[in-house]
Each structure stands twice: as structure tokens, then as C-alpha cells.
Amino acid sequence: MKATDVRDLFKSPGKYSDKEVMVEGWIRTIRDSKNFGFIELNDGTFMKNVQVVFENNLSNFDEVKKYPTGSAITVKGNLLLTPEAKQLFEIKATEIKMEAESESSYPLQKKRHSLEYLRTIAHLRPRTNTFAAVFRVRSLAAYAIHKFFNERGFIYAHPPIITASDAEGAGEMFRVTALDLDNIEKLDGKTDYTKDFFGKSANLTVSGQLEAEIFALAFKNVYTFGPTFRAENSNTSRHAAEFWMIEPEIAFADLNDNMQLAEDMVKYVISYVMENAKEEMEFFNSFVEKGLFDKLNNVIDSEFGKIDYTDAIEILKKNNDNFDYPVQWGTDIQTEHERYLSEKIFGKPVFVTNYPKEIKAFYMRMNEDNKTVAAMDLLVPGIGELIGGSQREERLDMLEKRMDEMGIEKEGMWWYMELRKYGGVKHAGYGLGFERLIMYLTGMGNIRDVIPFPRTPKNAEF
Amino acid sequence: MKATDVRDLFKSPGKYSDKEVMVEGWIRTIRDSKNFGFIELNDGTFMKNVQVVFENNLSNFDEVKKYPTGSAITVKGNLLLTPEAKQLFEIKATEIKMEAESESSYPLQKKRHSLEYLRTIAHLRPRTNTFAAVFRVRSLAAYAIHKFFNERGFIYAHPPIITASDAEGAGEMFRVTALDLDNIEKLDGKTDYTKDFFGKSANLTVSGQLEAEIFALAFKNVYTFGPTFRAENSNTSRHAAEFWMIEPEIAFADLNDNMQLAEDMVKYVISYVMENAKEEMEFFNSFVEKGLFDKLNNVIDSEFGKIDYTDAIEILKKNNDNFDYPVQWGTDIQTEHERYLSEKIFGKPVFVTNYPKEIKAFYMRMNEDNKTVAAMDLLVPGIGELIGGSQREERLDMLEKRMDEMGIEKEGMWWYMELRKYGGVKHAGYGLGFERLIMYLTGMGNIRDVIPFPRTPKNAEF
Numbered sequence: 004m005k006a007t008d009v010r011d012l013f014k015s016p017g018k019y020s021d022k023e024v025m026v027e028g029w030i031r032t033i034r035d036s037k038n039f040g041f042i043e044l045n046d047g048t049f050m051k052n053v054q055v056v057f058e059n060n061l062s063n064f065d066e067v068k069k070y071p072t073g074s075a076i077t078v079k080g081n082l083l084l085t086p087e088a089k090q091l092f093e094i095k096a097t098e099i100k101m102e103a104e105s106e107s108s109y110p111l112q113k114k115r116h117s118l119e120y121l122r123t124i125a126h127l128r129p130r131t132n133t134f135a136a137v138f139r140v141r142s143l144a145a146y147a148i149h150k151f152f153n154e155r156g157f158i159y160a161h162p163p164i165i166t167a168s169d170a171e172g173a174g175e176m177f178r179v180t181a182l183d184l185d186n187i188e189k190l191d192g193k194t195d196y197t198k199d200f201f202g203k204s205a206n207l208t209v210s211g212q213l214e215a216e217i218f219a220l221a222f223k224n225v226y227t228f229g230p231t232f233r234a235e236n237s238n239t240s241r242h243a244a245e246f247w248m249i250e251p252e253i254a255f256a257d258l259n260d261n262m263q264l265a266e267d268m269v270k271y272v273i274s275y276v277m278e279n280a281k282e283e284m285e286f287f288n289s290f291v292e293k294g295l296f297d298k299l300n301n302v303i304d305s306e307f308g309k310i311d312y313t314d315a316i317e318i319l320k321k322n323n324d325n326f327d328y329p330v331q332w333g334t335d336i337q338t339e340h341e342r343y344l345s346e347k348i349f350g351k352p353v354f355v356t357n358y359p360k361e362i363k364a365f366y367m368r369m370n371e372d373n374k375t376v377a378a379m380d381l382l383v384p385g386i387g388e389l390i391g392g393s394q395r396e397e398r399l400d401m402l403e404k405r406m407d408e409m410g411i412e413k414e415g416m417w418w419y420m421e422l423r424k425y426g427g428v429k430h431a432g433y434g435l436g437f438e439r440l441i442m443y444l445t446g447m448g449n450i451r452d453v454i455p456f457p458r459t460p461k462n463a464e465f
Numbered sequence: 466m467k468a469t470d471v472r473d474l475f476k477s478p479g480k481y482s483d484k485e486v487m488v489e490g491w492i493r494t495i496r497d498s499k500n501f502g503f504i505e506l507n508d509g510t511f512m513k514n515v516q517v518v519f520e521n522n523l524s525n526f527d528e529v530k531k532y533p534t535g536s537a538i539t540v541k542g543n544l545l546l547t548p549e550a551k552q553l554f555e556i557k558a559t560e561i562k563m564e565a566e567s568e569s570s571y572p573l574q575k576k577r578h579s580l581e582y583l584r585t586i587a588h589l590r591p592r593t594n595t596f597a598a599v600f601r602v603r604s605l606a607a608y609a610i611h612k613f614f615n616e617r618g619f620i621y622a623h624p625p626i627i628t629a630s631d632a633e634g635a636g637e638m639f640r641v642t643a644l645d646l647d648n649i650e651k652l653d654g655k656t657d658y659t660k661d662f663f664g665k666s667a668n669l670t671v672s673g674q675l676e677a678e679i680f681a682l683a684f685k686n687v688y689t690f691g692p693t694f695r696a697e698n699s700n701t702s703r704h705a706a707e708f709w710m711i712e713p714e715i716a717f718a719d720l721n722d723n724m725q726l727a728e729d730m731v732k733y734v735i736s737y738v739m740e741n742a743k744e745e746m747e748f749f750n751s752f753v754e755k756g757l758f759d760k761l762n763n764v765i766d767s768e769f770g771k772i773d774y775t776d777a778i779e780i781l782k783k784n785n786d787n788f789d790y791p792v793q794w795g796t797d798i799q800t801e802h803e804r805y806l807s808e809k810i811f812g813k814p815v816f817v818t819n820y821p822k823e824i825k826a827f828y829m830r831m832n833e834d835n836k837t838v839a840a841m842d843l844l845v846p847g848i849g850e851l852i853g854g855s856q857r858e859e860r861l862d863m864l865e866k867r868m869d870e871m872g873i874e875k876e877g878m879w880w881y882m883e884l885r886k887y888g889g890v891k892h893a894g895y896g897l898g899f900e901r902l903i904m905y906l907t908g909m910g911n912i913r914d915v916i917p918f919p920r921t922p923k924n925a926e927f
Contacts, residue, residue, distance in 0.1 A: 006717065008618065008685075010618060027717045027890075028685075029888045029890075030888075046685055046717075047620075047683055047684035047685035047686070047716070048618055048684070048685055048686070073887045073888045074888050075716075075717070075888040075889075075890035077717075102717070102890045102891070103859065103888050103889050103890040103891070104888075105886070105887045105888045106886045106887060108886075109886075109887045109888075124880075125679075125880075126679045126880035126881075126883065126884060127683075127883075127887065129679065129680055129683035129684065130682075130683045135683065135684070138620060138622070138680070138684070139620060139684075141621075141623075142620045142621040142622070145611075145621050146611055146615050146621065149607075149608055149611050153608045156470065156472060156510055158509075158600060158601060158604045159603075159604040159607050159608065160600070160604070160917060161603075161692075161709065161916070161917055162917065162918065163707065163917070163918040163920060163925070163927065164626070164692045164694075164707055165639075165669075165694070165706070165707055165920050165925055166925065166927075167925040167926070168927075177627075177641045177642065177643055177662070178641070178642050178643070178644075178646065179639050179640070179641060179669065180639065180640050180642065180646070181639055181640070181696040182640075182646070184640065184642070184644070184646070184649060184656040185651075185654070185655050185656050187646060187649065189647075192647070193647050194646040194647050200639070200696055200698070200706065200922060200923075201706075201920070201922070201923060201924065201925040202922075202923040202924075202925075203925065205925050207641065214917065214918060214927060217587075217588045217591065217917075217927075218591055218600070218917070220592075221509055221589075221591035221592045221597065222509035222510070222591065222597070222600070222601075223470075223490075223508055223509035223510055224509070224510070229691070229692065230623075230626045230691065230692065232626075232627070234643040234662055236662070244627070244662065244663075245625065245626055245627050247623065254509070254537075255468065255489045255508075255537070255539075255564070397565065418586075418587075418588035418926075418927055419588075421588060421589075422588060424567065424568045424570075424571075425535045425567045425568065425571045425589065426491045426492075426535045426536050426537040426565050426566075426567045426571075427537075427565050428489075428491075428537035428564045428565040429564070429565075454623070455622060455623055455624065455625070455676065455679075455680070456624065456625040456676060458625060458627050458663070460662060460663070460664075461662075461663060461664040462663065462664075463625070463627055463628065463629040463663040463664075463665065463667050464629070464880075465625065465628075465630075465676060465679075465880055
């Protein structure tokens, strides 16, 4: 007999009613009286446990009673609908077999554990309700992203993870090396990278955008979805050294096309997850962020706002008294301002566009005012910036000017400049931090709790 | 007027027949006579070019005639079905507009270029037929993998890229560091990693399997799909320092379940790509690997074979005269043997199982003979090994014994061992090198030509 996934039982219990089924999974809780007992069994395919009832007619009744929490078992029995009980159905066991007995030191006993403690047992926390829900949502959100872009004919591109260019992340990049650090060969007192694996200094990517532009100028519509890295020594609830990014890039497209794509994508992914992770999302709405559904439905149902940075600053300036960091034209917008705009002024997601060139990257397209660039940030209620993007500078002379002004080294960027010589039509794109999205979807407050094995300063366990 | 994707025109030309359409794209070729001309336009959404006919009634006819190859243009015109011509339809231009003029030094002129040369212009090669086809197949194959696992309820897990454990790849791992290599602080003559970002020595992952096991023992069925790394100094057509791997891991599952999953997946992905990249696959079948369709259809239509390593060696030994490397029990199977088995003996894909423990990894489950482990390699005609996997050793005492025998450091692996204490039920999994799969699907012979920006010894360009 083959086991049925618990997910399938919950999807159509009627189909299995009064039939013999087999399930396999791990004991979440077990309790017993003299002549019978209950097991809450979870097989990982569904958020909810299946309730197994066992009675003293089982040949191994006395042993089963003592099965430790966390053990893996198989259960054969009859599925009985229980319309009057809390759970939809239960399985009346005719056979229970131990598959892998857990030691009694198993940390996930019934009591609640703090998120901080659970981080120290990241090899076990996916077995808790909270993390099972987080990582299922993470998985479904990733699928939704692939599905969204695939339906629109976008090409999924894999930019390199190891890169010799540091145009974007100078100073915040991890170095990748095969040198023996205990015995580095030097040349004029400096590390001799010609001896290294790649024959030069190499880093972990901070963004796949520049290479995504290559693909957009061949395939028109492309996206990346892969890990990116920052060696930033900041121990906050929003920073990790390793995180996943989605970076679409579209050709024959301007900032408006870019905003439309971002709006469509955000709505698609939220809708997909709410439909396909109902139980998990209800869990988050009830226990992690009250009002989560209202927040997310508001995003799905709104037409996103748009406001020019200059206009946004005018509005914010009137409220400078309320901010820790007062704004004026030219300053970057902080989270407090982002939230004020999206929550208080717009009451929905809003794109802020056309930022001063000084606070944005070299590749963003210069506007006609020669002061601002065609950038866009998507601010959402509850979190602030979710997406950052821009139209790219496709004019070679303008690009080179900005590279010079910002001290970007051109040598490794010959190909990026050459793209502008050979049919480098207008194009645009944006980046979405995947973990930021998962935090938004679930209400989880710390990035360490939406990454399976977070990497942060002094922490690379597991 | 909004541009229509060329893909949509080819999908249903009848829908657009005799209607005005707008297309945008890049000029692949242009030729002209006195009073008219032809442009082969490619917009990246489809393998085939759309033929644009322009005549001297265009106000800018004399300019258009001189538009350089590689330029981005927009075209308005009427779509005319041309059932008697080589192409299904053409667009009779009423307006052609330059969007981004290419310089005349554009390297992708009509003549054929070698694959070796095209590698040096990886920023432009996706615009050639061959690489447009390769990278579209790559994108579709990636989607097929996500779709396959999603349909079966598998959780997509993200194991860490940066890892402090080196259980699998000692000696072949890239180091990740934020130390200043020019001025490394030492402790007793050795690099002081307590000063490094993670407070200890860290590497790039060679496999996400060990962490995938964590997820499988929570969610039952999971898979990973992400980049992995080897600092192996081998300059072959099959090795890259950075490549993507798919690693499913299934709990309550043994080697037979594992083989079934691998067989289902391989067939699914091949079928999906053949259905969804018809034009590209025809291109490969005609110009890259004659007989590609026969090879792939044979995989789809066959029930994969199974043979024990010991039996395979018996067969191979009889043919030792034909091999560069004669085999005997205990030796690893080389590509020549793999191909002999799958091509000559089975004539279809075949799983070889139960290898000697000495030539396999520490985590593979010991068989009762105490000499072999529950490993499986999938060998396919034309390439040899495509997939390698195993049932995992779930018995803690046996695992520790193997770790000791093979000198695996236990300190960083406490969590891996602990999984065996807490409901560590039987489980299995395998790894599929994504680039190996793309080579197999397309017939491309060098791994450098199926990765957008390959990383190999002395090469990290772009």
C-alpha cells in the first residue's frame, strides 16, 4: 500500500471517506488515555496535521502510546469524516509502525519557542508551524514569479555569480579566491592576483542587472532570479549578506512600461500566494500580522500611485516635524518618509520617480533637466521601499560622463559601453529583493526568519 | 500604436492578416534593390525573423536602405500572408523608424563566426541564432523543472551559497572573504579568520544536498535549483567553475523511489522543451546534432534500464579490450564505459546502482553487504552520466563510522548528524547538473556555450 499525501486528504476528504488509507509523517503531538490515544501527524505536504486515533485493539498499543514527539511513523487506518468536530476528518488506525524514533531530547516539544532560539536550530525549525508556513510561502512565491514571467514570454537569464567587475558594489563585495591565504604571493607588496584562479581579483555579484541588460538587448524581455551578496557589516533585521533578487529587464521600454510591469508582477505574486497558500496566509493573518489580509488586498485592488520625487519632497517637507530625518530636495528618502507617503498620503503603493542624480546609480538615464534621473522606487504601506528600478542610460556619451563623474572604472565595463554602440535601444528594469517580498507577504519582521540559513556578520552556521 | 511581439505574429498570422501591425526589433540583415528592400527583423521573442518589405514610397526610403545591421528599429505596416513564399508572411512597411543606430563595426555581420570567437563577445552572442536558441532552451528547461516539481507539491528550498562547512568539497572550494588580502592579520602564522566577516573561514557551496536533507525531513519532498562552485583547475569542455544544480530530496523514500523520480523528471523536461521550443529544437536537430530528435525521443519513450554496478562490471570486463581504461570491480566507471553501457548494451538510459563504498561519498547508505552503498547514476546515450544520487545514510552509527573512515570533520556537521536523531526517516535524492542537461538537450558540445557568462580557469570576463 502506498501512502497518500496529507495534502490530498485535506483537498478531498470525501473521496477517501470510510476508505482505508495509509499516511506517513512525523508526530507533532501525542496524547493518550487508558484505552485510546491521539496523534497529530504532519507529513510536510500540508500545513495542517491529520488526527490519528488509536485504540487498545492495536497489537502494539502500549508501545505506540510511548512514541516520542518528532518520530517518523506510518499509519494505516480508515478515514472517518467528523463534521461535528474541530477537524474535518480523522484516521482510525488499524496499524501504526515506527519508521524512525526520535530521541527524547527533541527540542520541538509542545511549548512555544522564541524566534531567536529557533534560529539556532535552523535544521529543525522548518518543522514548526511558523517556519513551515514561511518556507512554503517562499517556495510558492518563487514559483509565482517564474510563472508570471514565463506567461509573458520573458527569458530567464543566469547572470554570473562570480564577477571580476565591481562597478556596482565597490567596497561592499565579498572576494572569491582560490589563493592560499596563509601564503599569499605578492607583487610590489600587493596580492598577486595573476596567480589566482581567474587570473585576476574576483568578487561575488551584488546585482545581475548589468548582464541582464545584455540579455534584454537580445531577447527584449528577460529576468533574473538568483543569489546576490553584500559584505555590509550591518546587523539589522532587514540586512543579510546573502539574499535572492529578481531583476527583470525590458527593451524598447521606458520608465512607464517598467512601472506597469512592477505593478502587474506584485499583484500577480500576492494573488497567487493568497490563492495557493490559504492555510499559511490565514496563519500569518491570525498570529503574525493582524490585518495582513487587508494590507495585501489593498495592494491587489489599488491602482498604484505615481509621484515625482520633487513633488514628494514638497509634501514631506510640510511634515518635517514628524520625522527623525527632515528632508529637503537632494536628500535620500528614508523608510519613515517612504511609509508616510504610501500610508498617510496615498494609502496604497506608490511609485516615486525622477530622483536627483547624486543619490542614484551611474547607469540611470539622465532626464532633460540634467539634475534628475529616470529612477523609480515602489513604496508600499507597512514596509516602505519594495522595488527599485530605472530606465537605463542608453546614450554612450551621457553614460561615459556619469561614469567619469562617479569614478566608475571603465576597463572591465567595455562590454557594457559597447552595448550602447550596437542597437542599444531604450530599456529599463528593476530589482526586487526576494526576502523583502517574503517579509511583506508573511508579516515576519526579521530577514533571518524568511531565509532558510541566513548569513549575517559572524554567522554562517549550517 | 503598441508593438506586437513577433512570437504572436508567428503563432497566429491569420489573426493579423491584412491588418496594420507594429513591430520593433533589431535588424539581422538588410538588402535592397533600386526601388525596394528587405529587412530580416528579430525582436528576441521568437527564433525566426519577420521579413519586412519596404519600397520607395517610404518618405525615408534612401535612409532606410543604409540602416546598419544590428540597429534597433520600429516598423509599421500591413501583414500579408505569403503562402507561396518560404516565409509564412511578410510585413509591407508604411513607416520605418530608427530607434538606436548600430555602429558599422558591429561584429555580427552575415558571415558565420566560430563558437570560440563568439565566446569573446558574450555580450553580443545571444543575438545569434545558435545562442538565442541555446538560451531560450535554457530558460524553458529551467521553467519545466520548476513546473514539474511544483505540480508534485515539492517545496523549492534555497540552501546557502556561502557555507562554513567543507564536508563535500575539501580542496576544491572557493574561499569567500572580506579580509584585506594585502594585509592579512595572522595568528600563530595562520590567517586569523576570527577577523573575517563570518568570524570563521567560509566557502562557496559545492552542493546544497546536505541542507536539502533538512528540508526533506520537514516537508517530505523538496528540491533546490541554484548555483554551485568548484575551484577545479580543469580546462575541459565539460567543466566550469560556476554551474547550476538541481537537487531533489525526498523523505520516506528509498533508491527505487529516487530512480522513479529522476526518470519522470528527465522525461518531463525533455517533453516540455520539445513542445515549447519547437523552432529551436529543429535548429539543433538540423545544424548542431543530427539525430538529436531520435536521441531525445528514445529517452522519452524508453523505460529506463537498471543494473547493479557489480553486474555492469561483469559486462564491461568482457569488453575491456575496447576501453582506454579497463575496468575491474572497485574502479570508477568512466565516460567510455558509461556510454558503452547505455548505448551498446541497453540502447537507452540506464541506472547503475550499488557502487563500491570506496568510490562514493560518505553520506550514501551502506548496503547489507557492507561493501557497496545505495548509490545510483543515470547514464544516457550520447553523454554518459547525467544524474548522480543515492539513498542517504539515516543510521547515525553507520554515518559516523563512514565519516571517521573518510576523514570527514564532524564539528561543523553536528546538525547533519542530529537530523538522524530526530525522526531521520529513510530518504534519498540526486543531483542534476543543469548545464549538462542543456548540453544534452541542444547537442552543444562545450559547457562554455550553454552558460551565459562561463567561469573557467583564468576567465571571469563580463
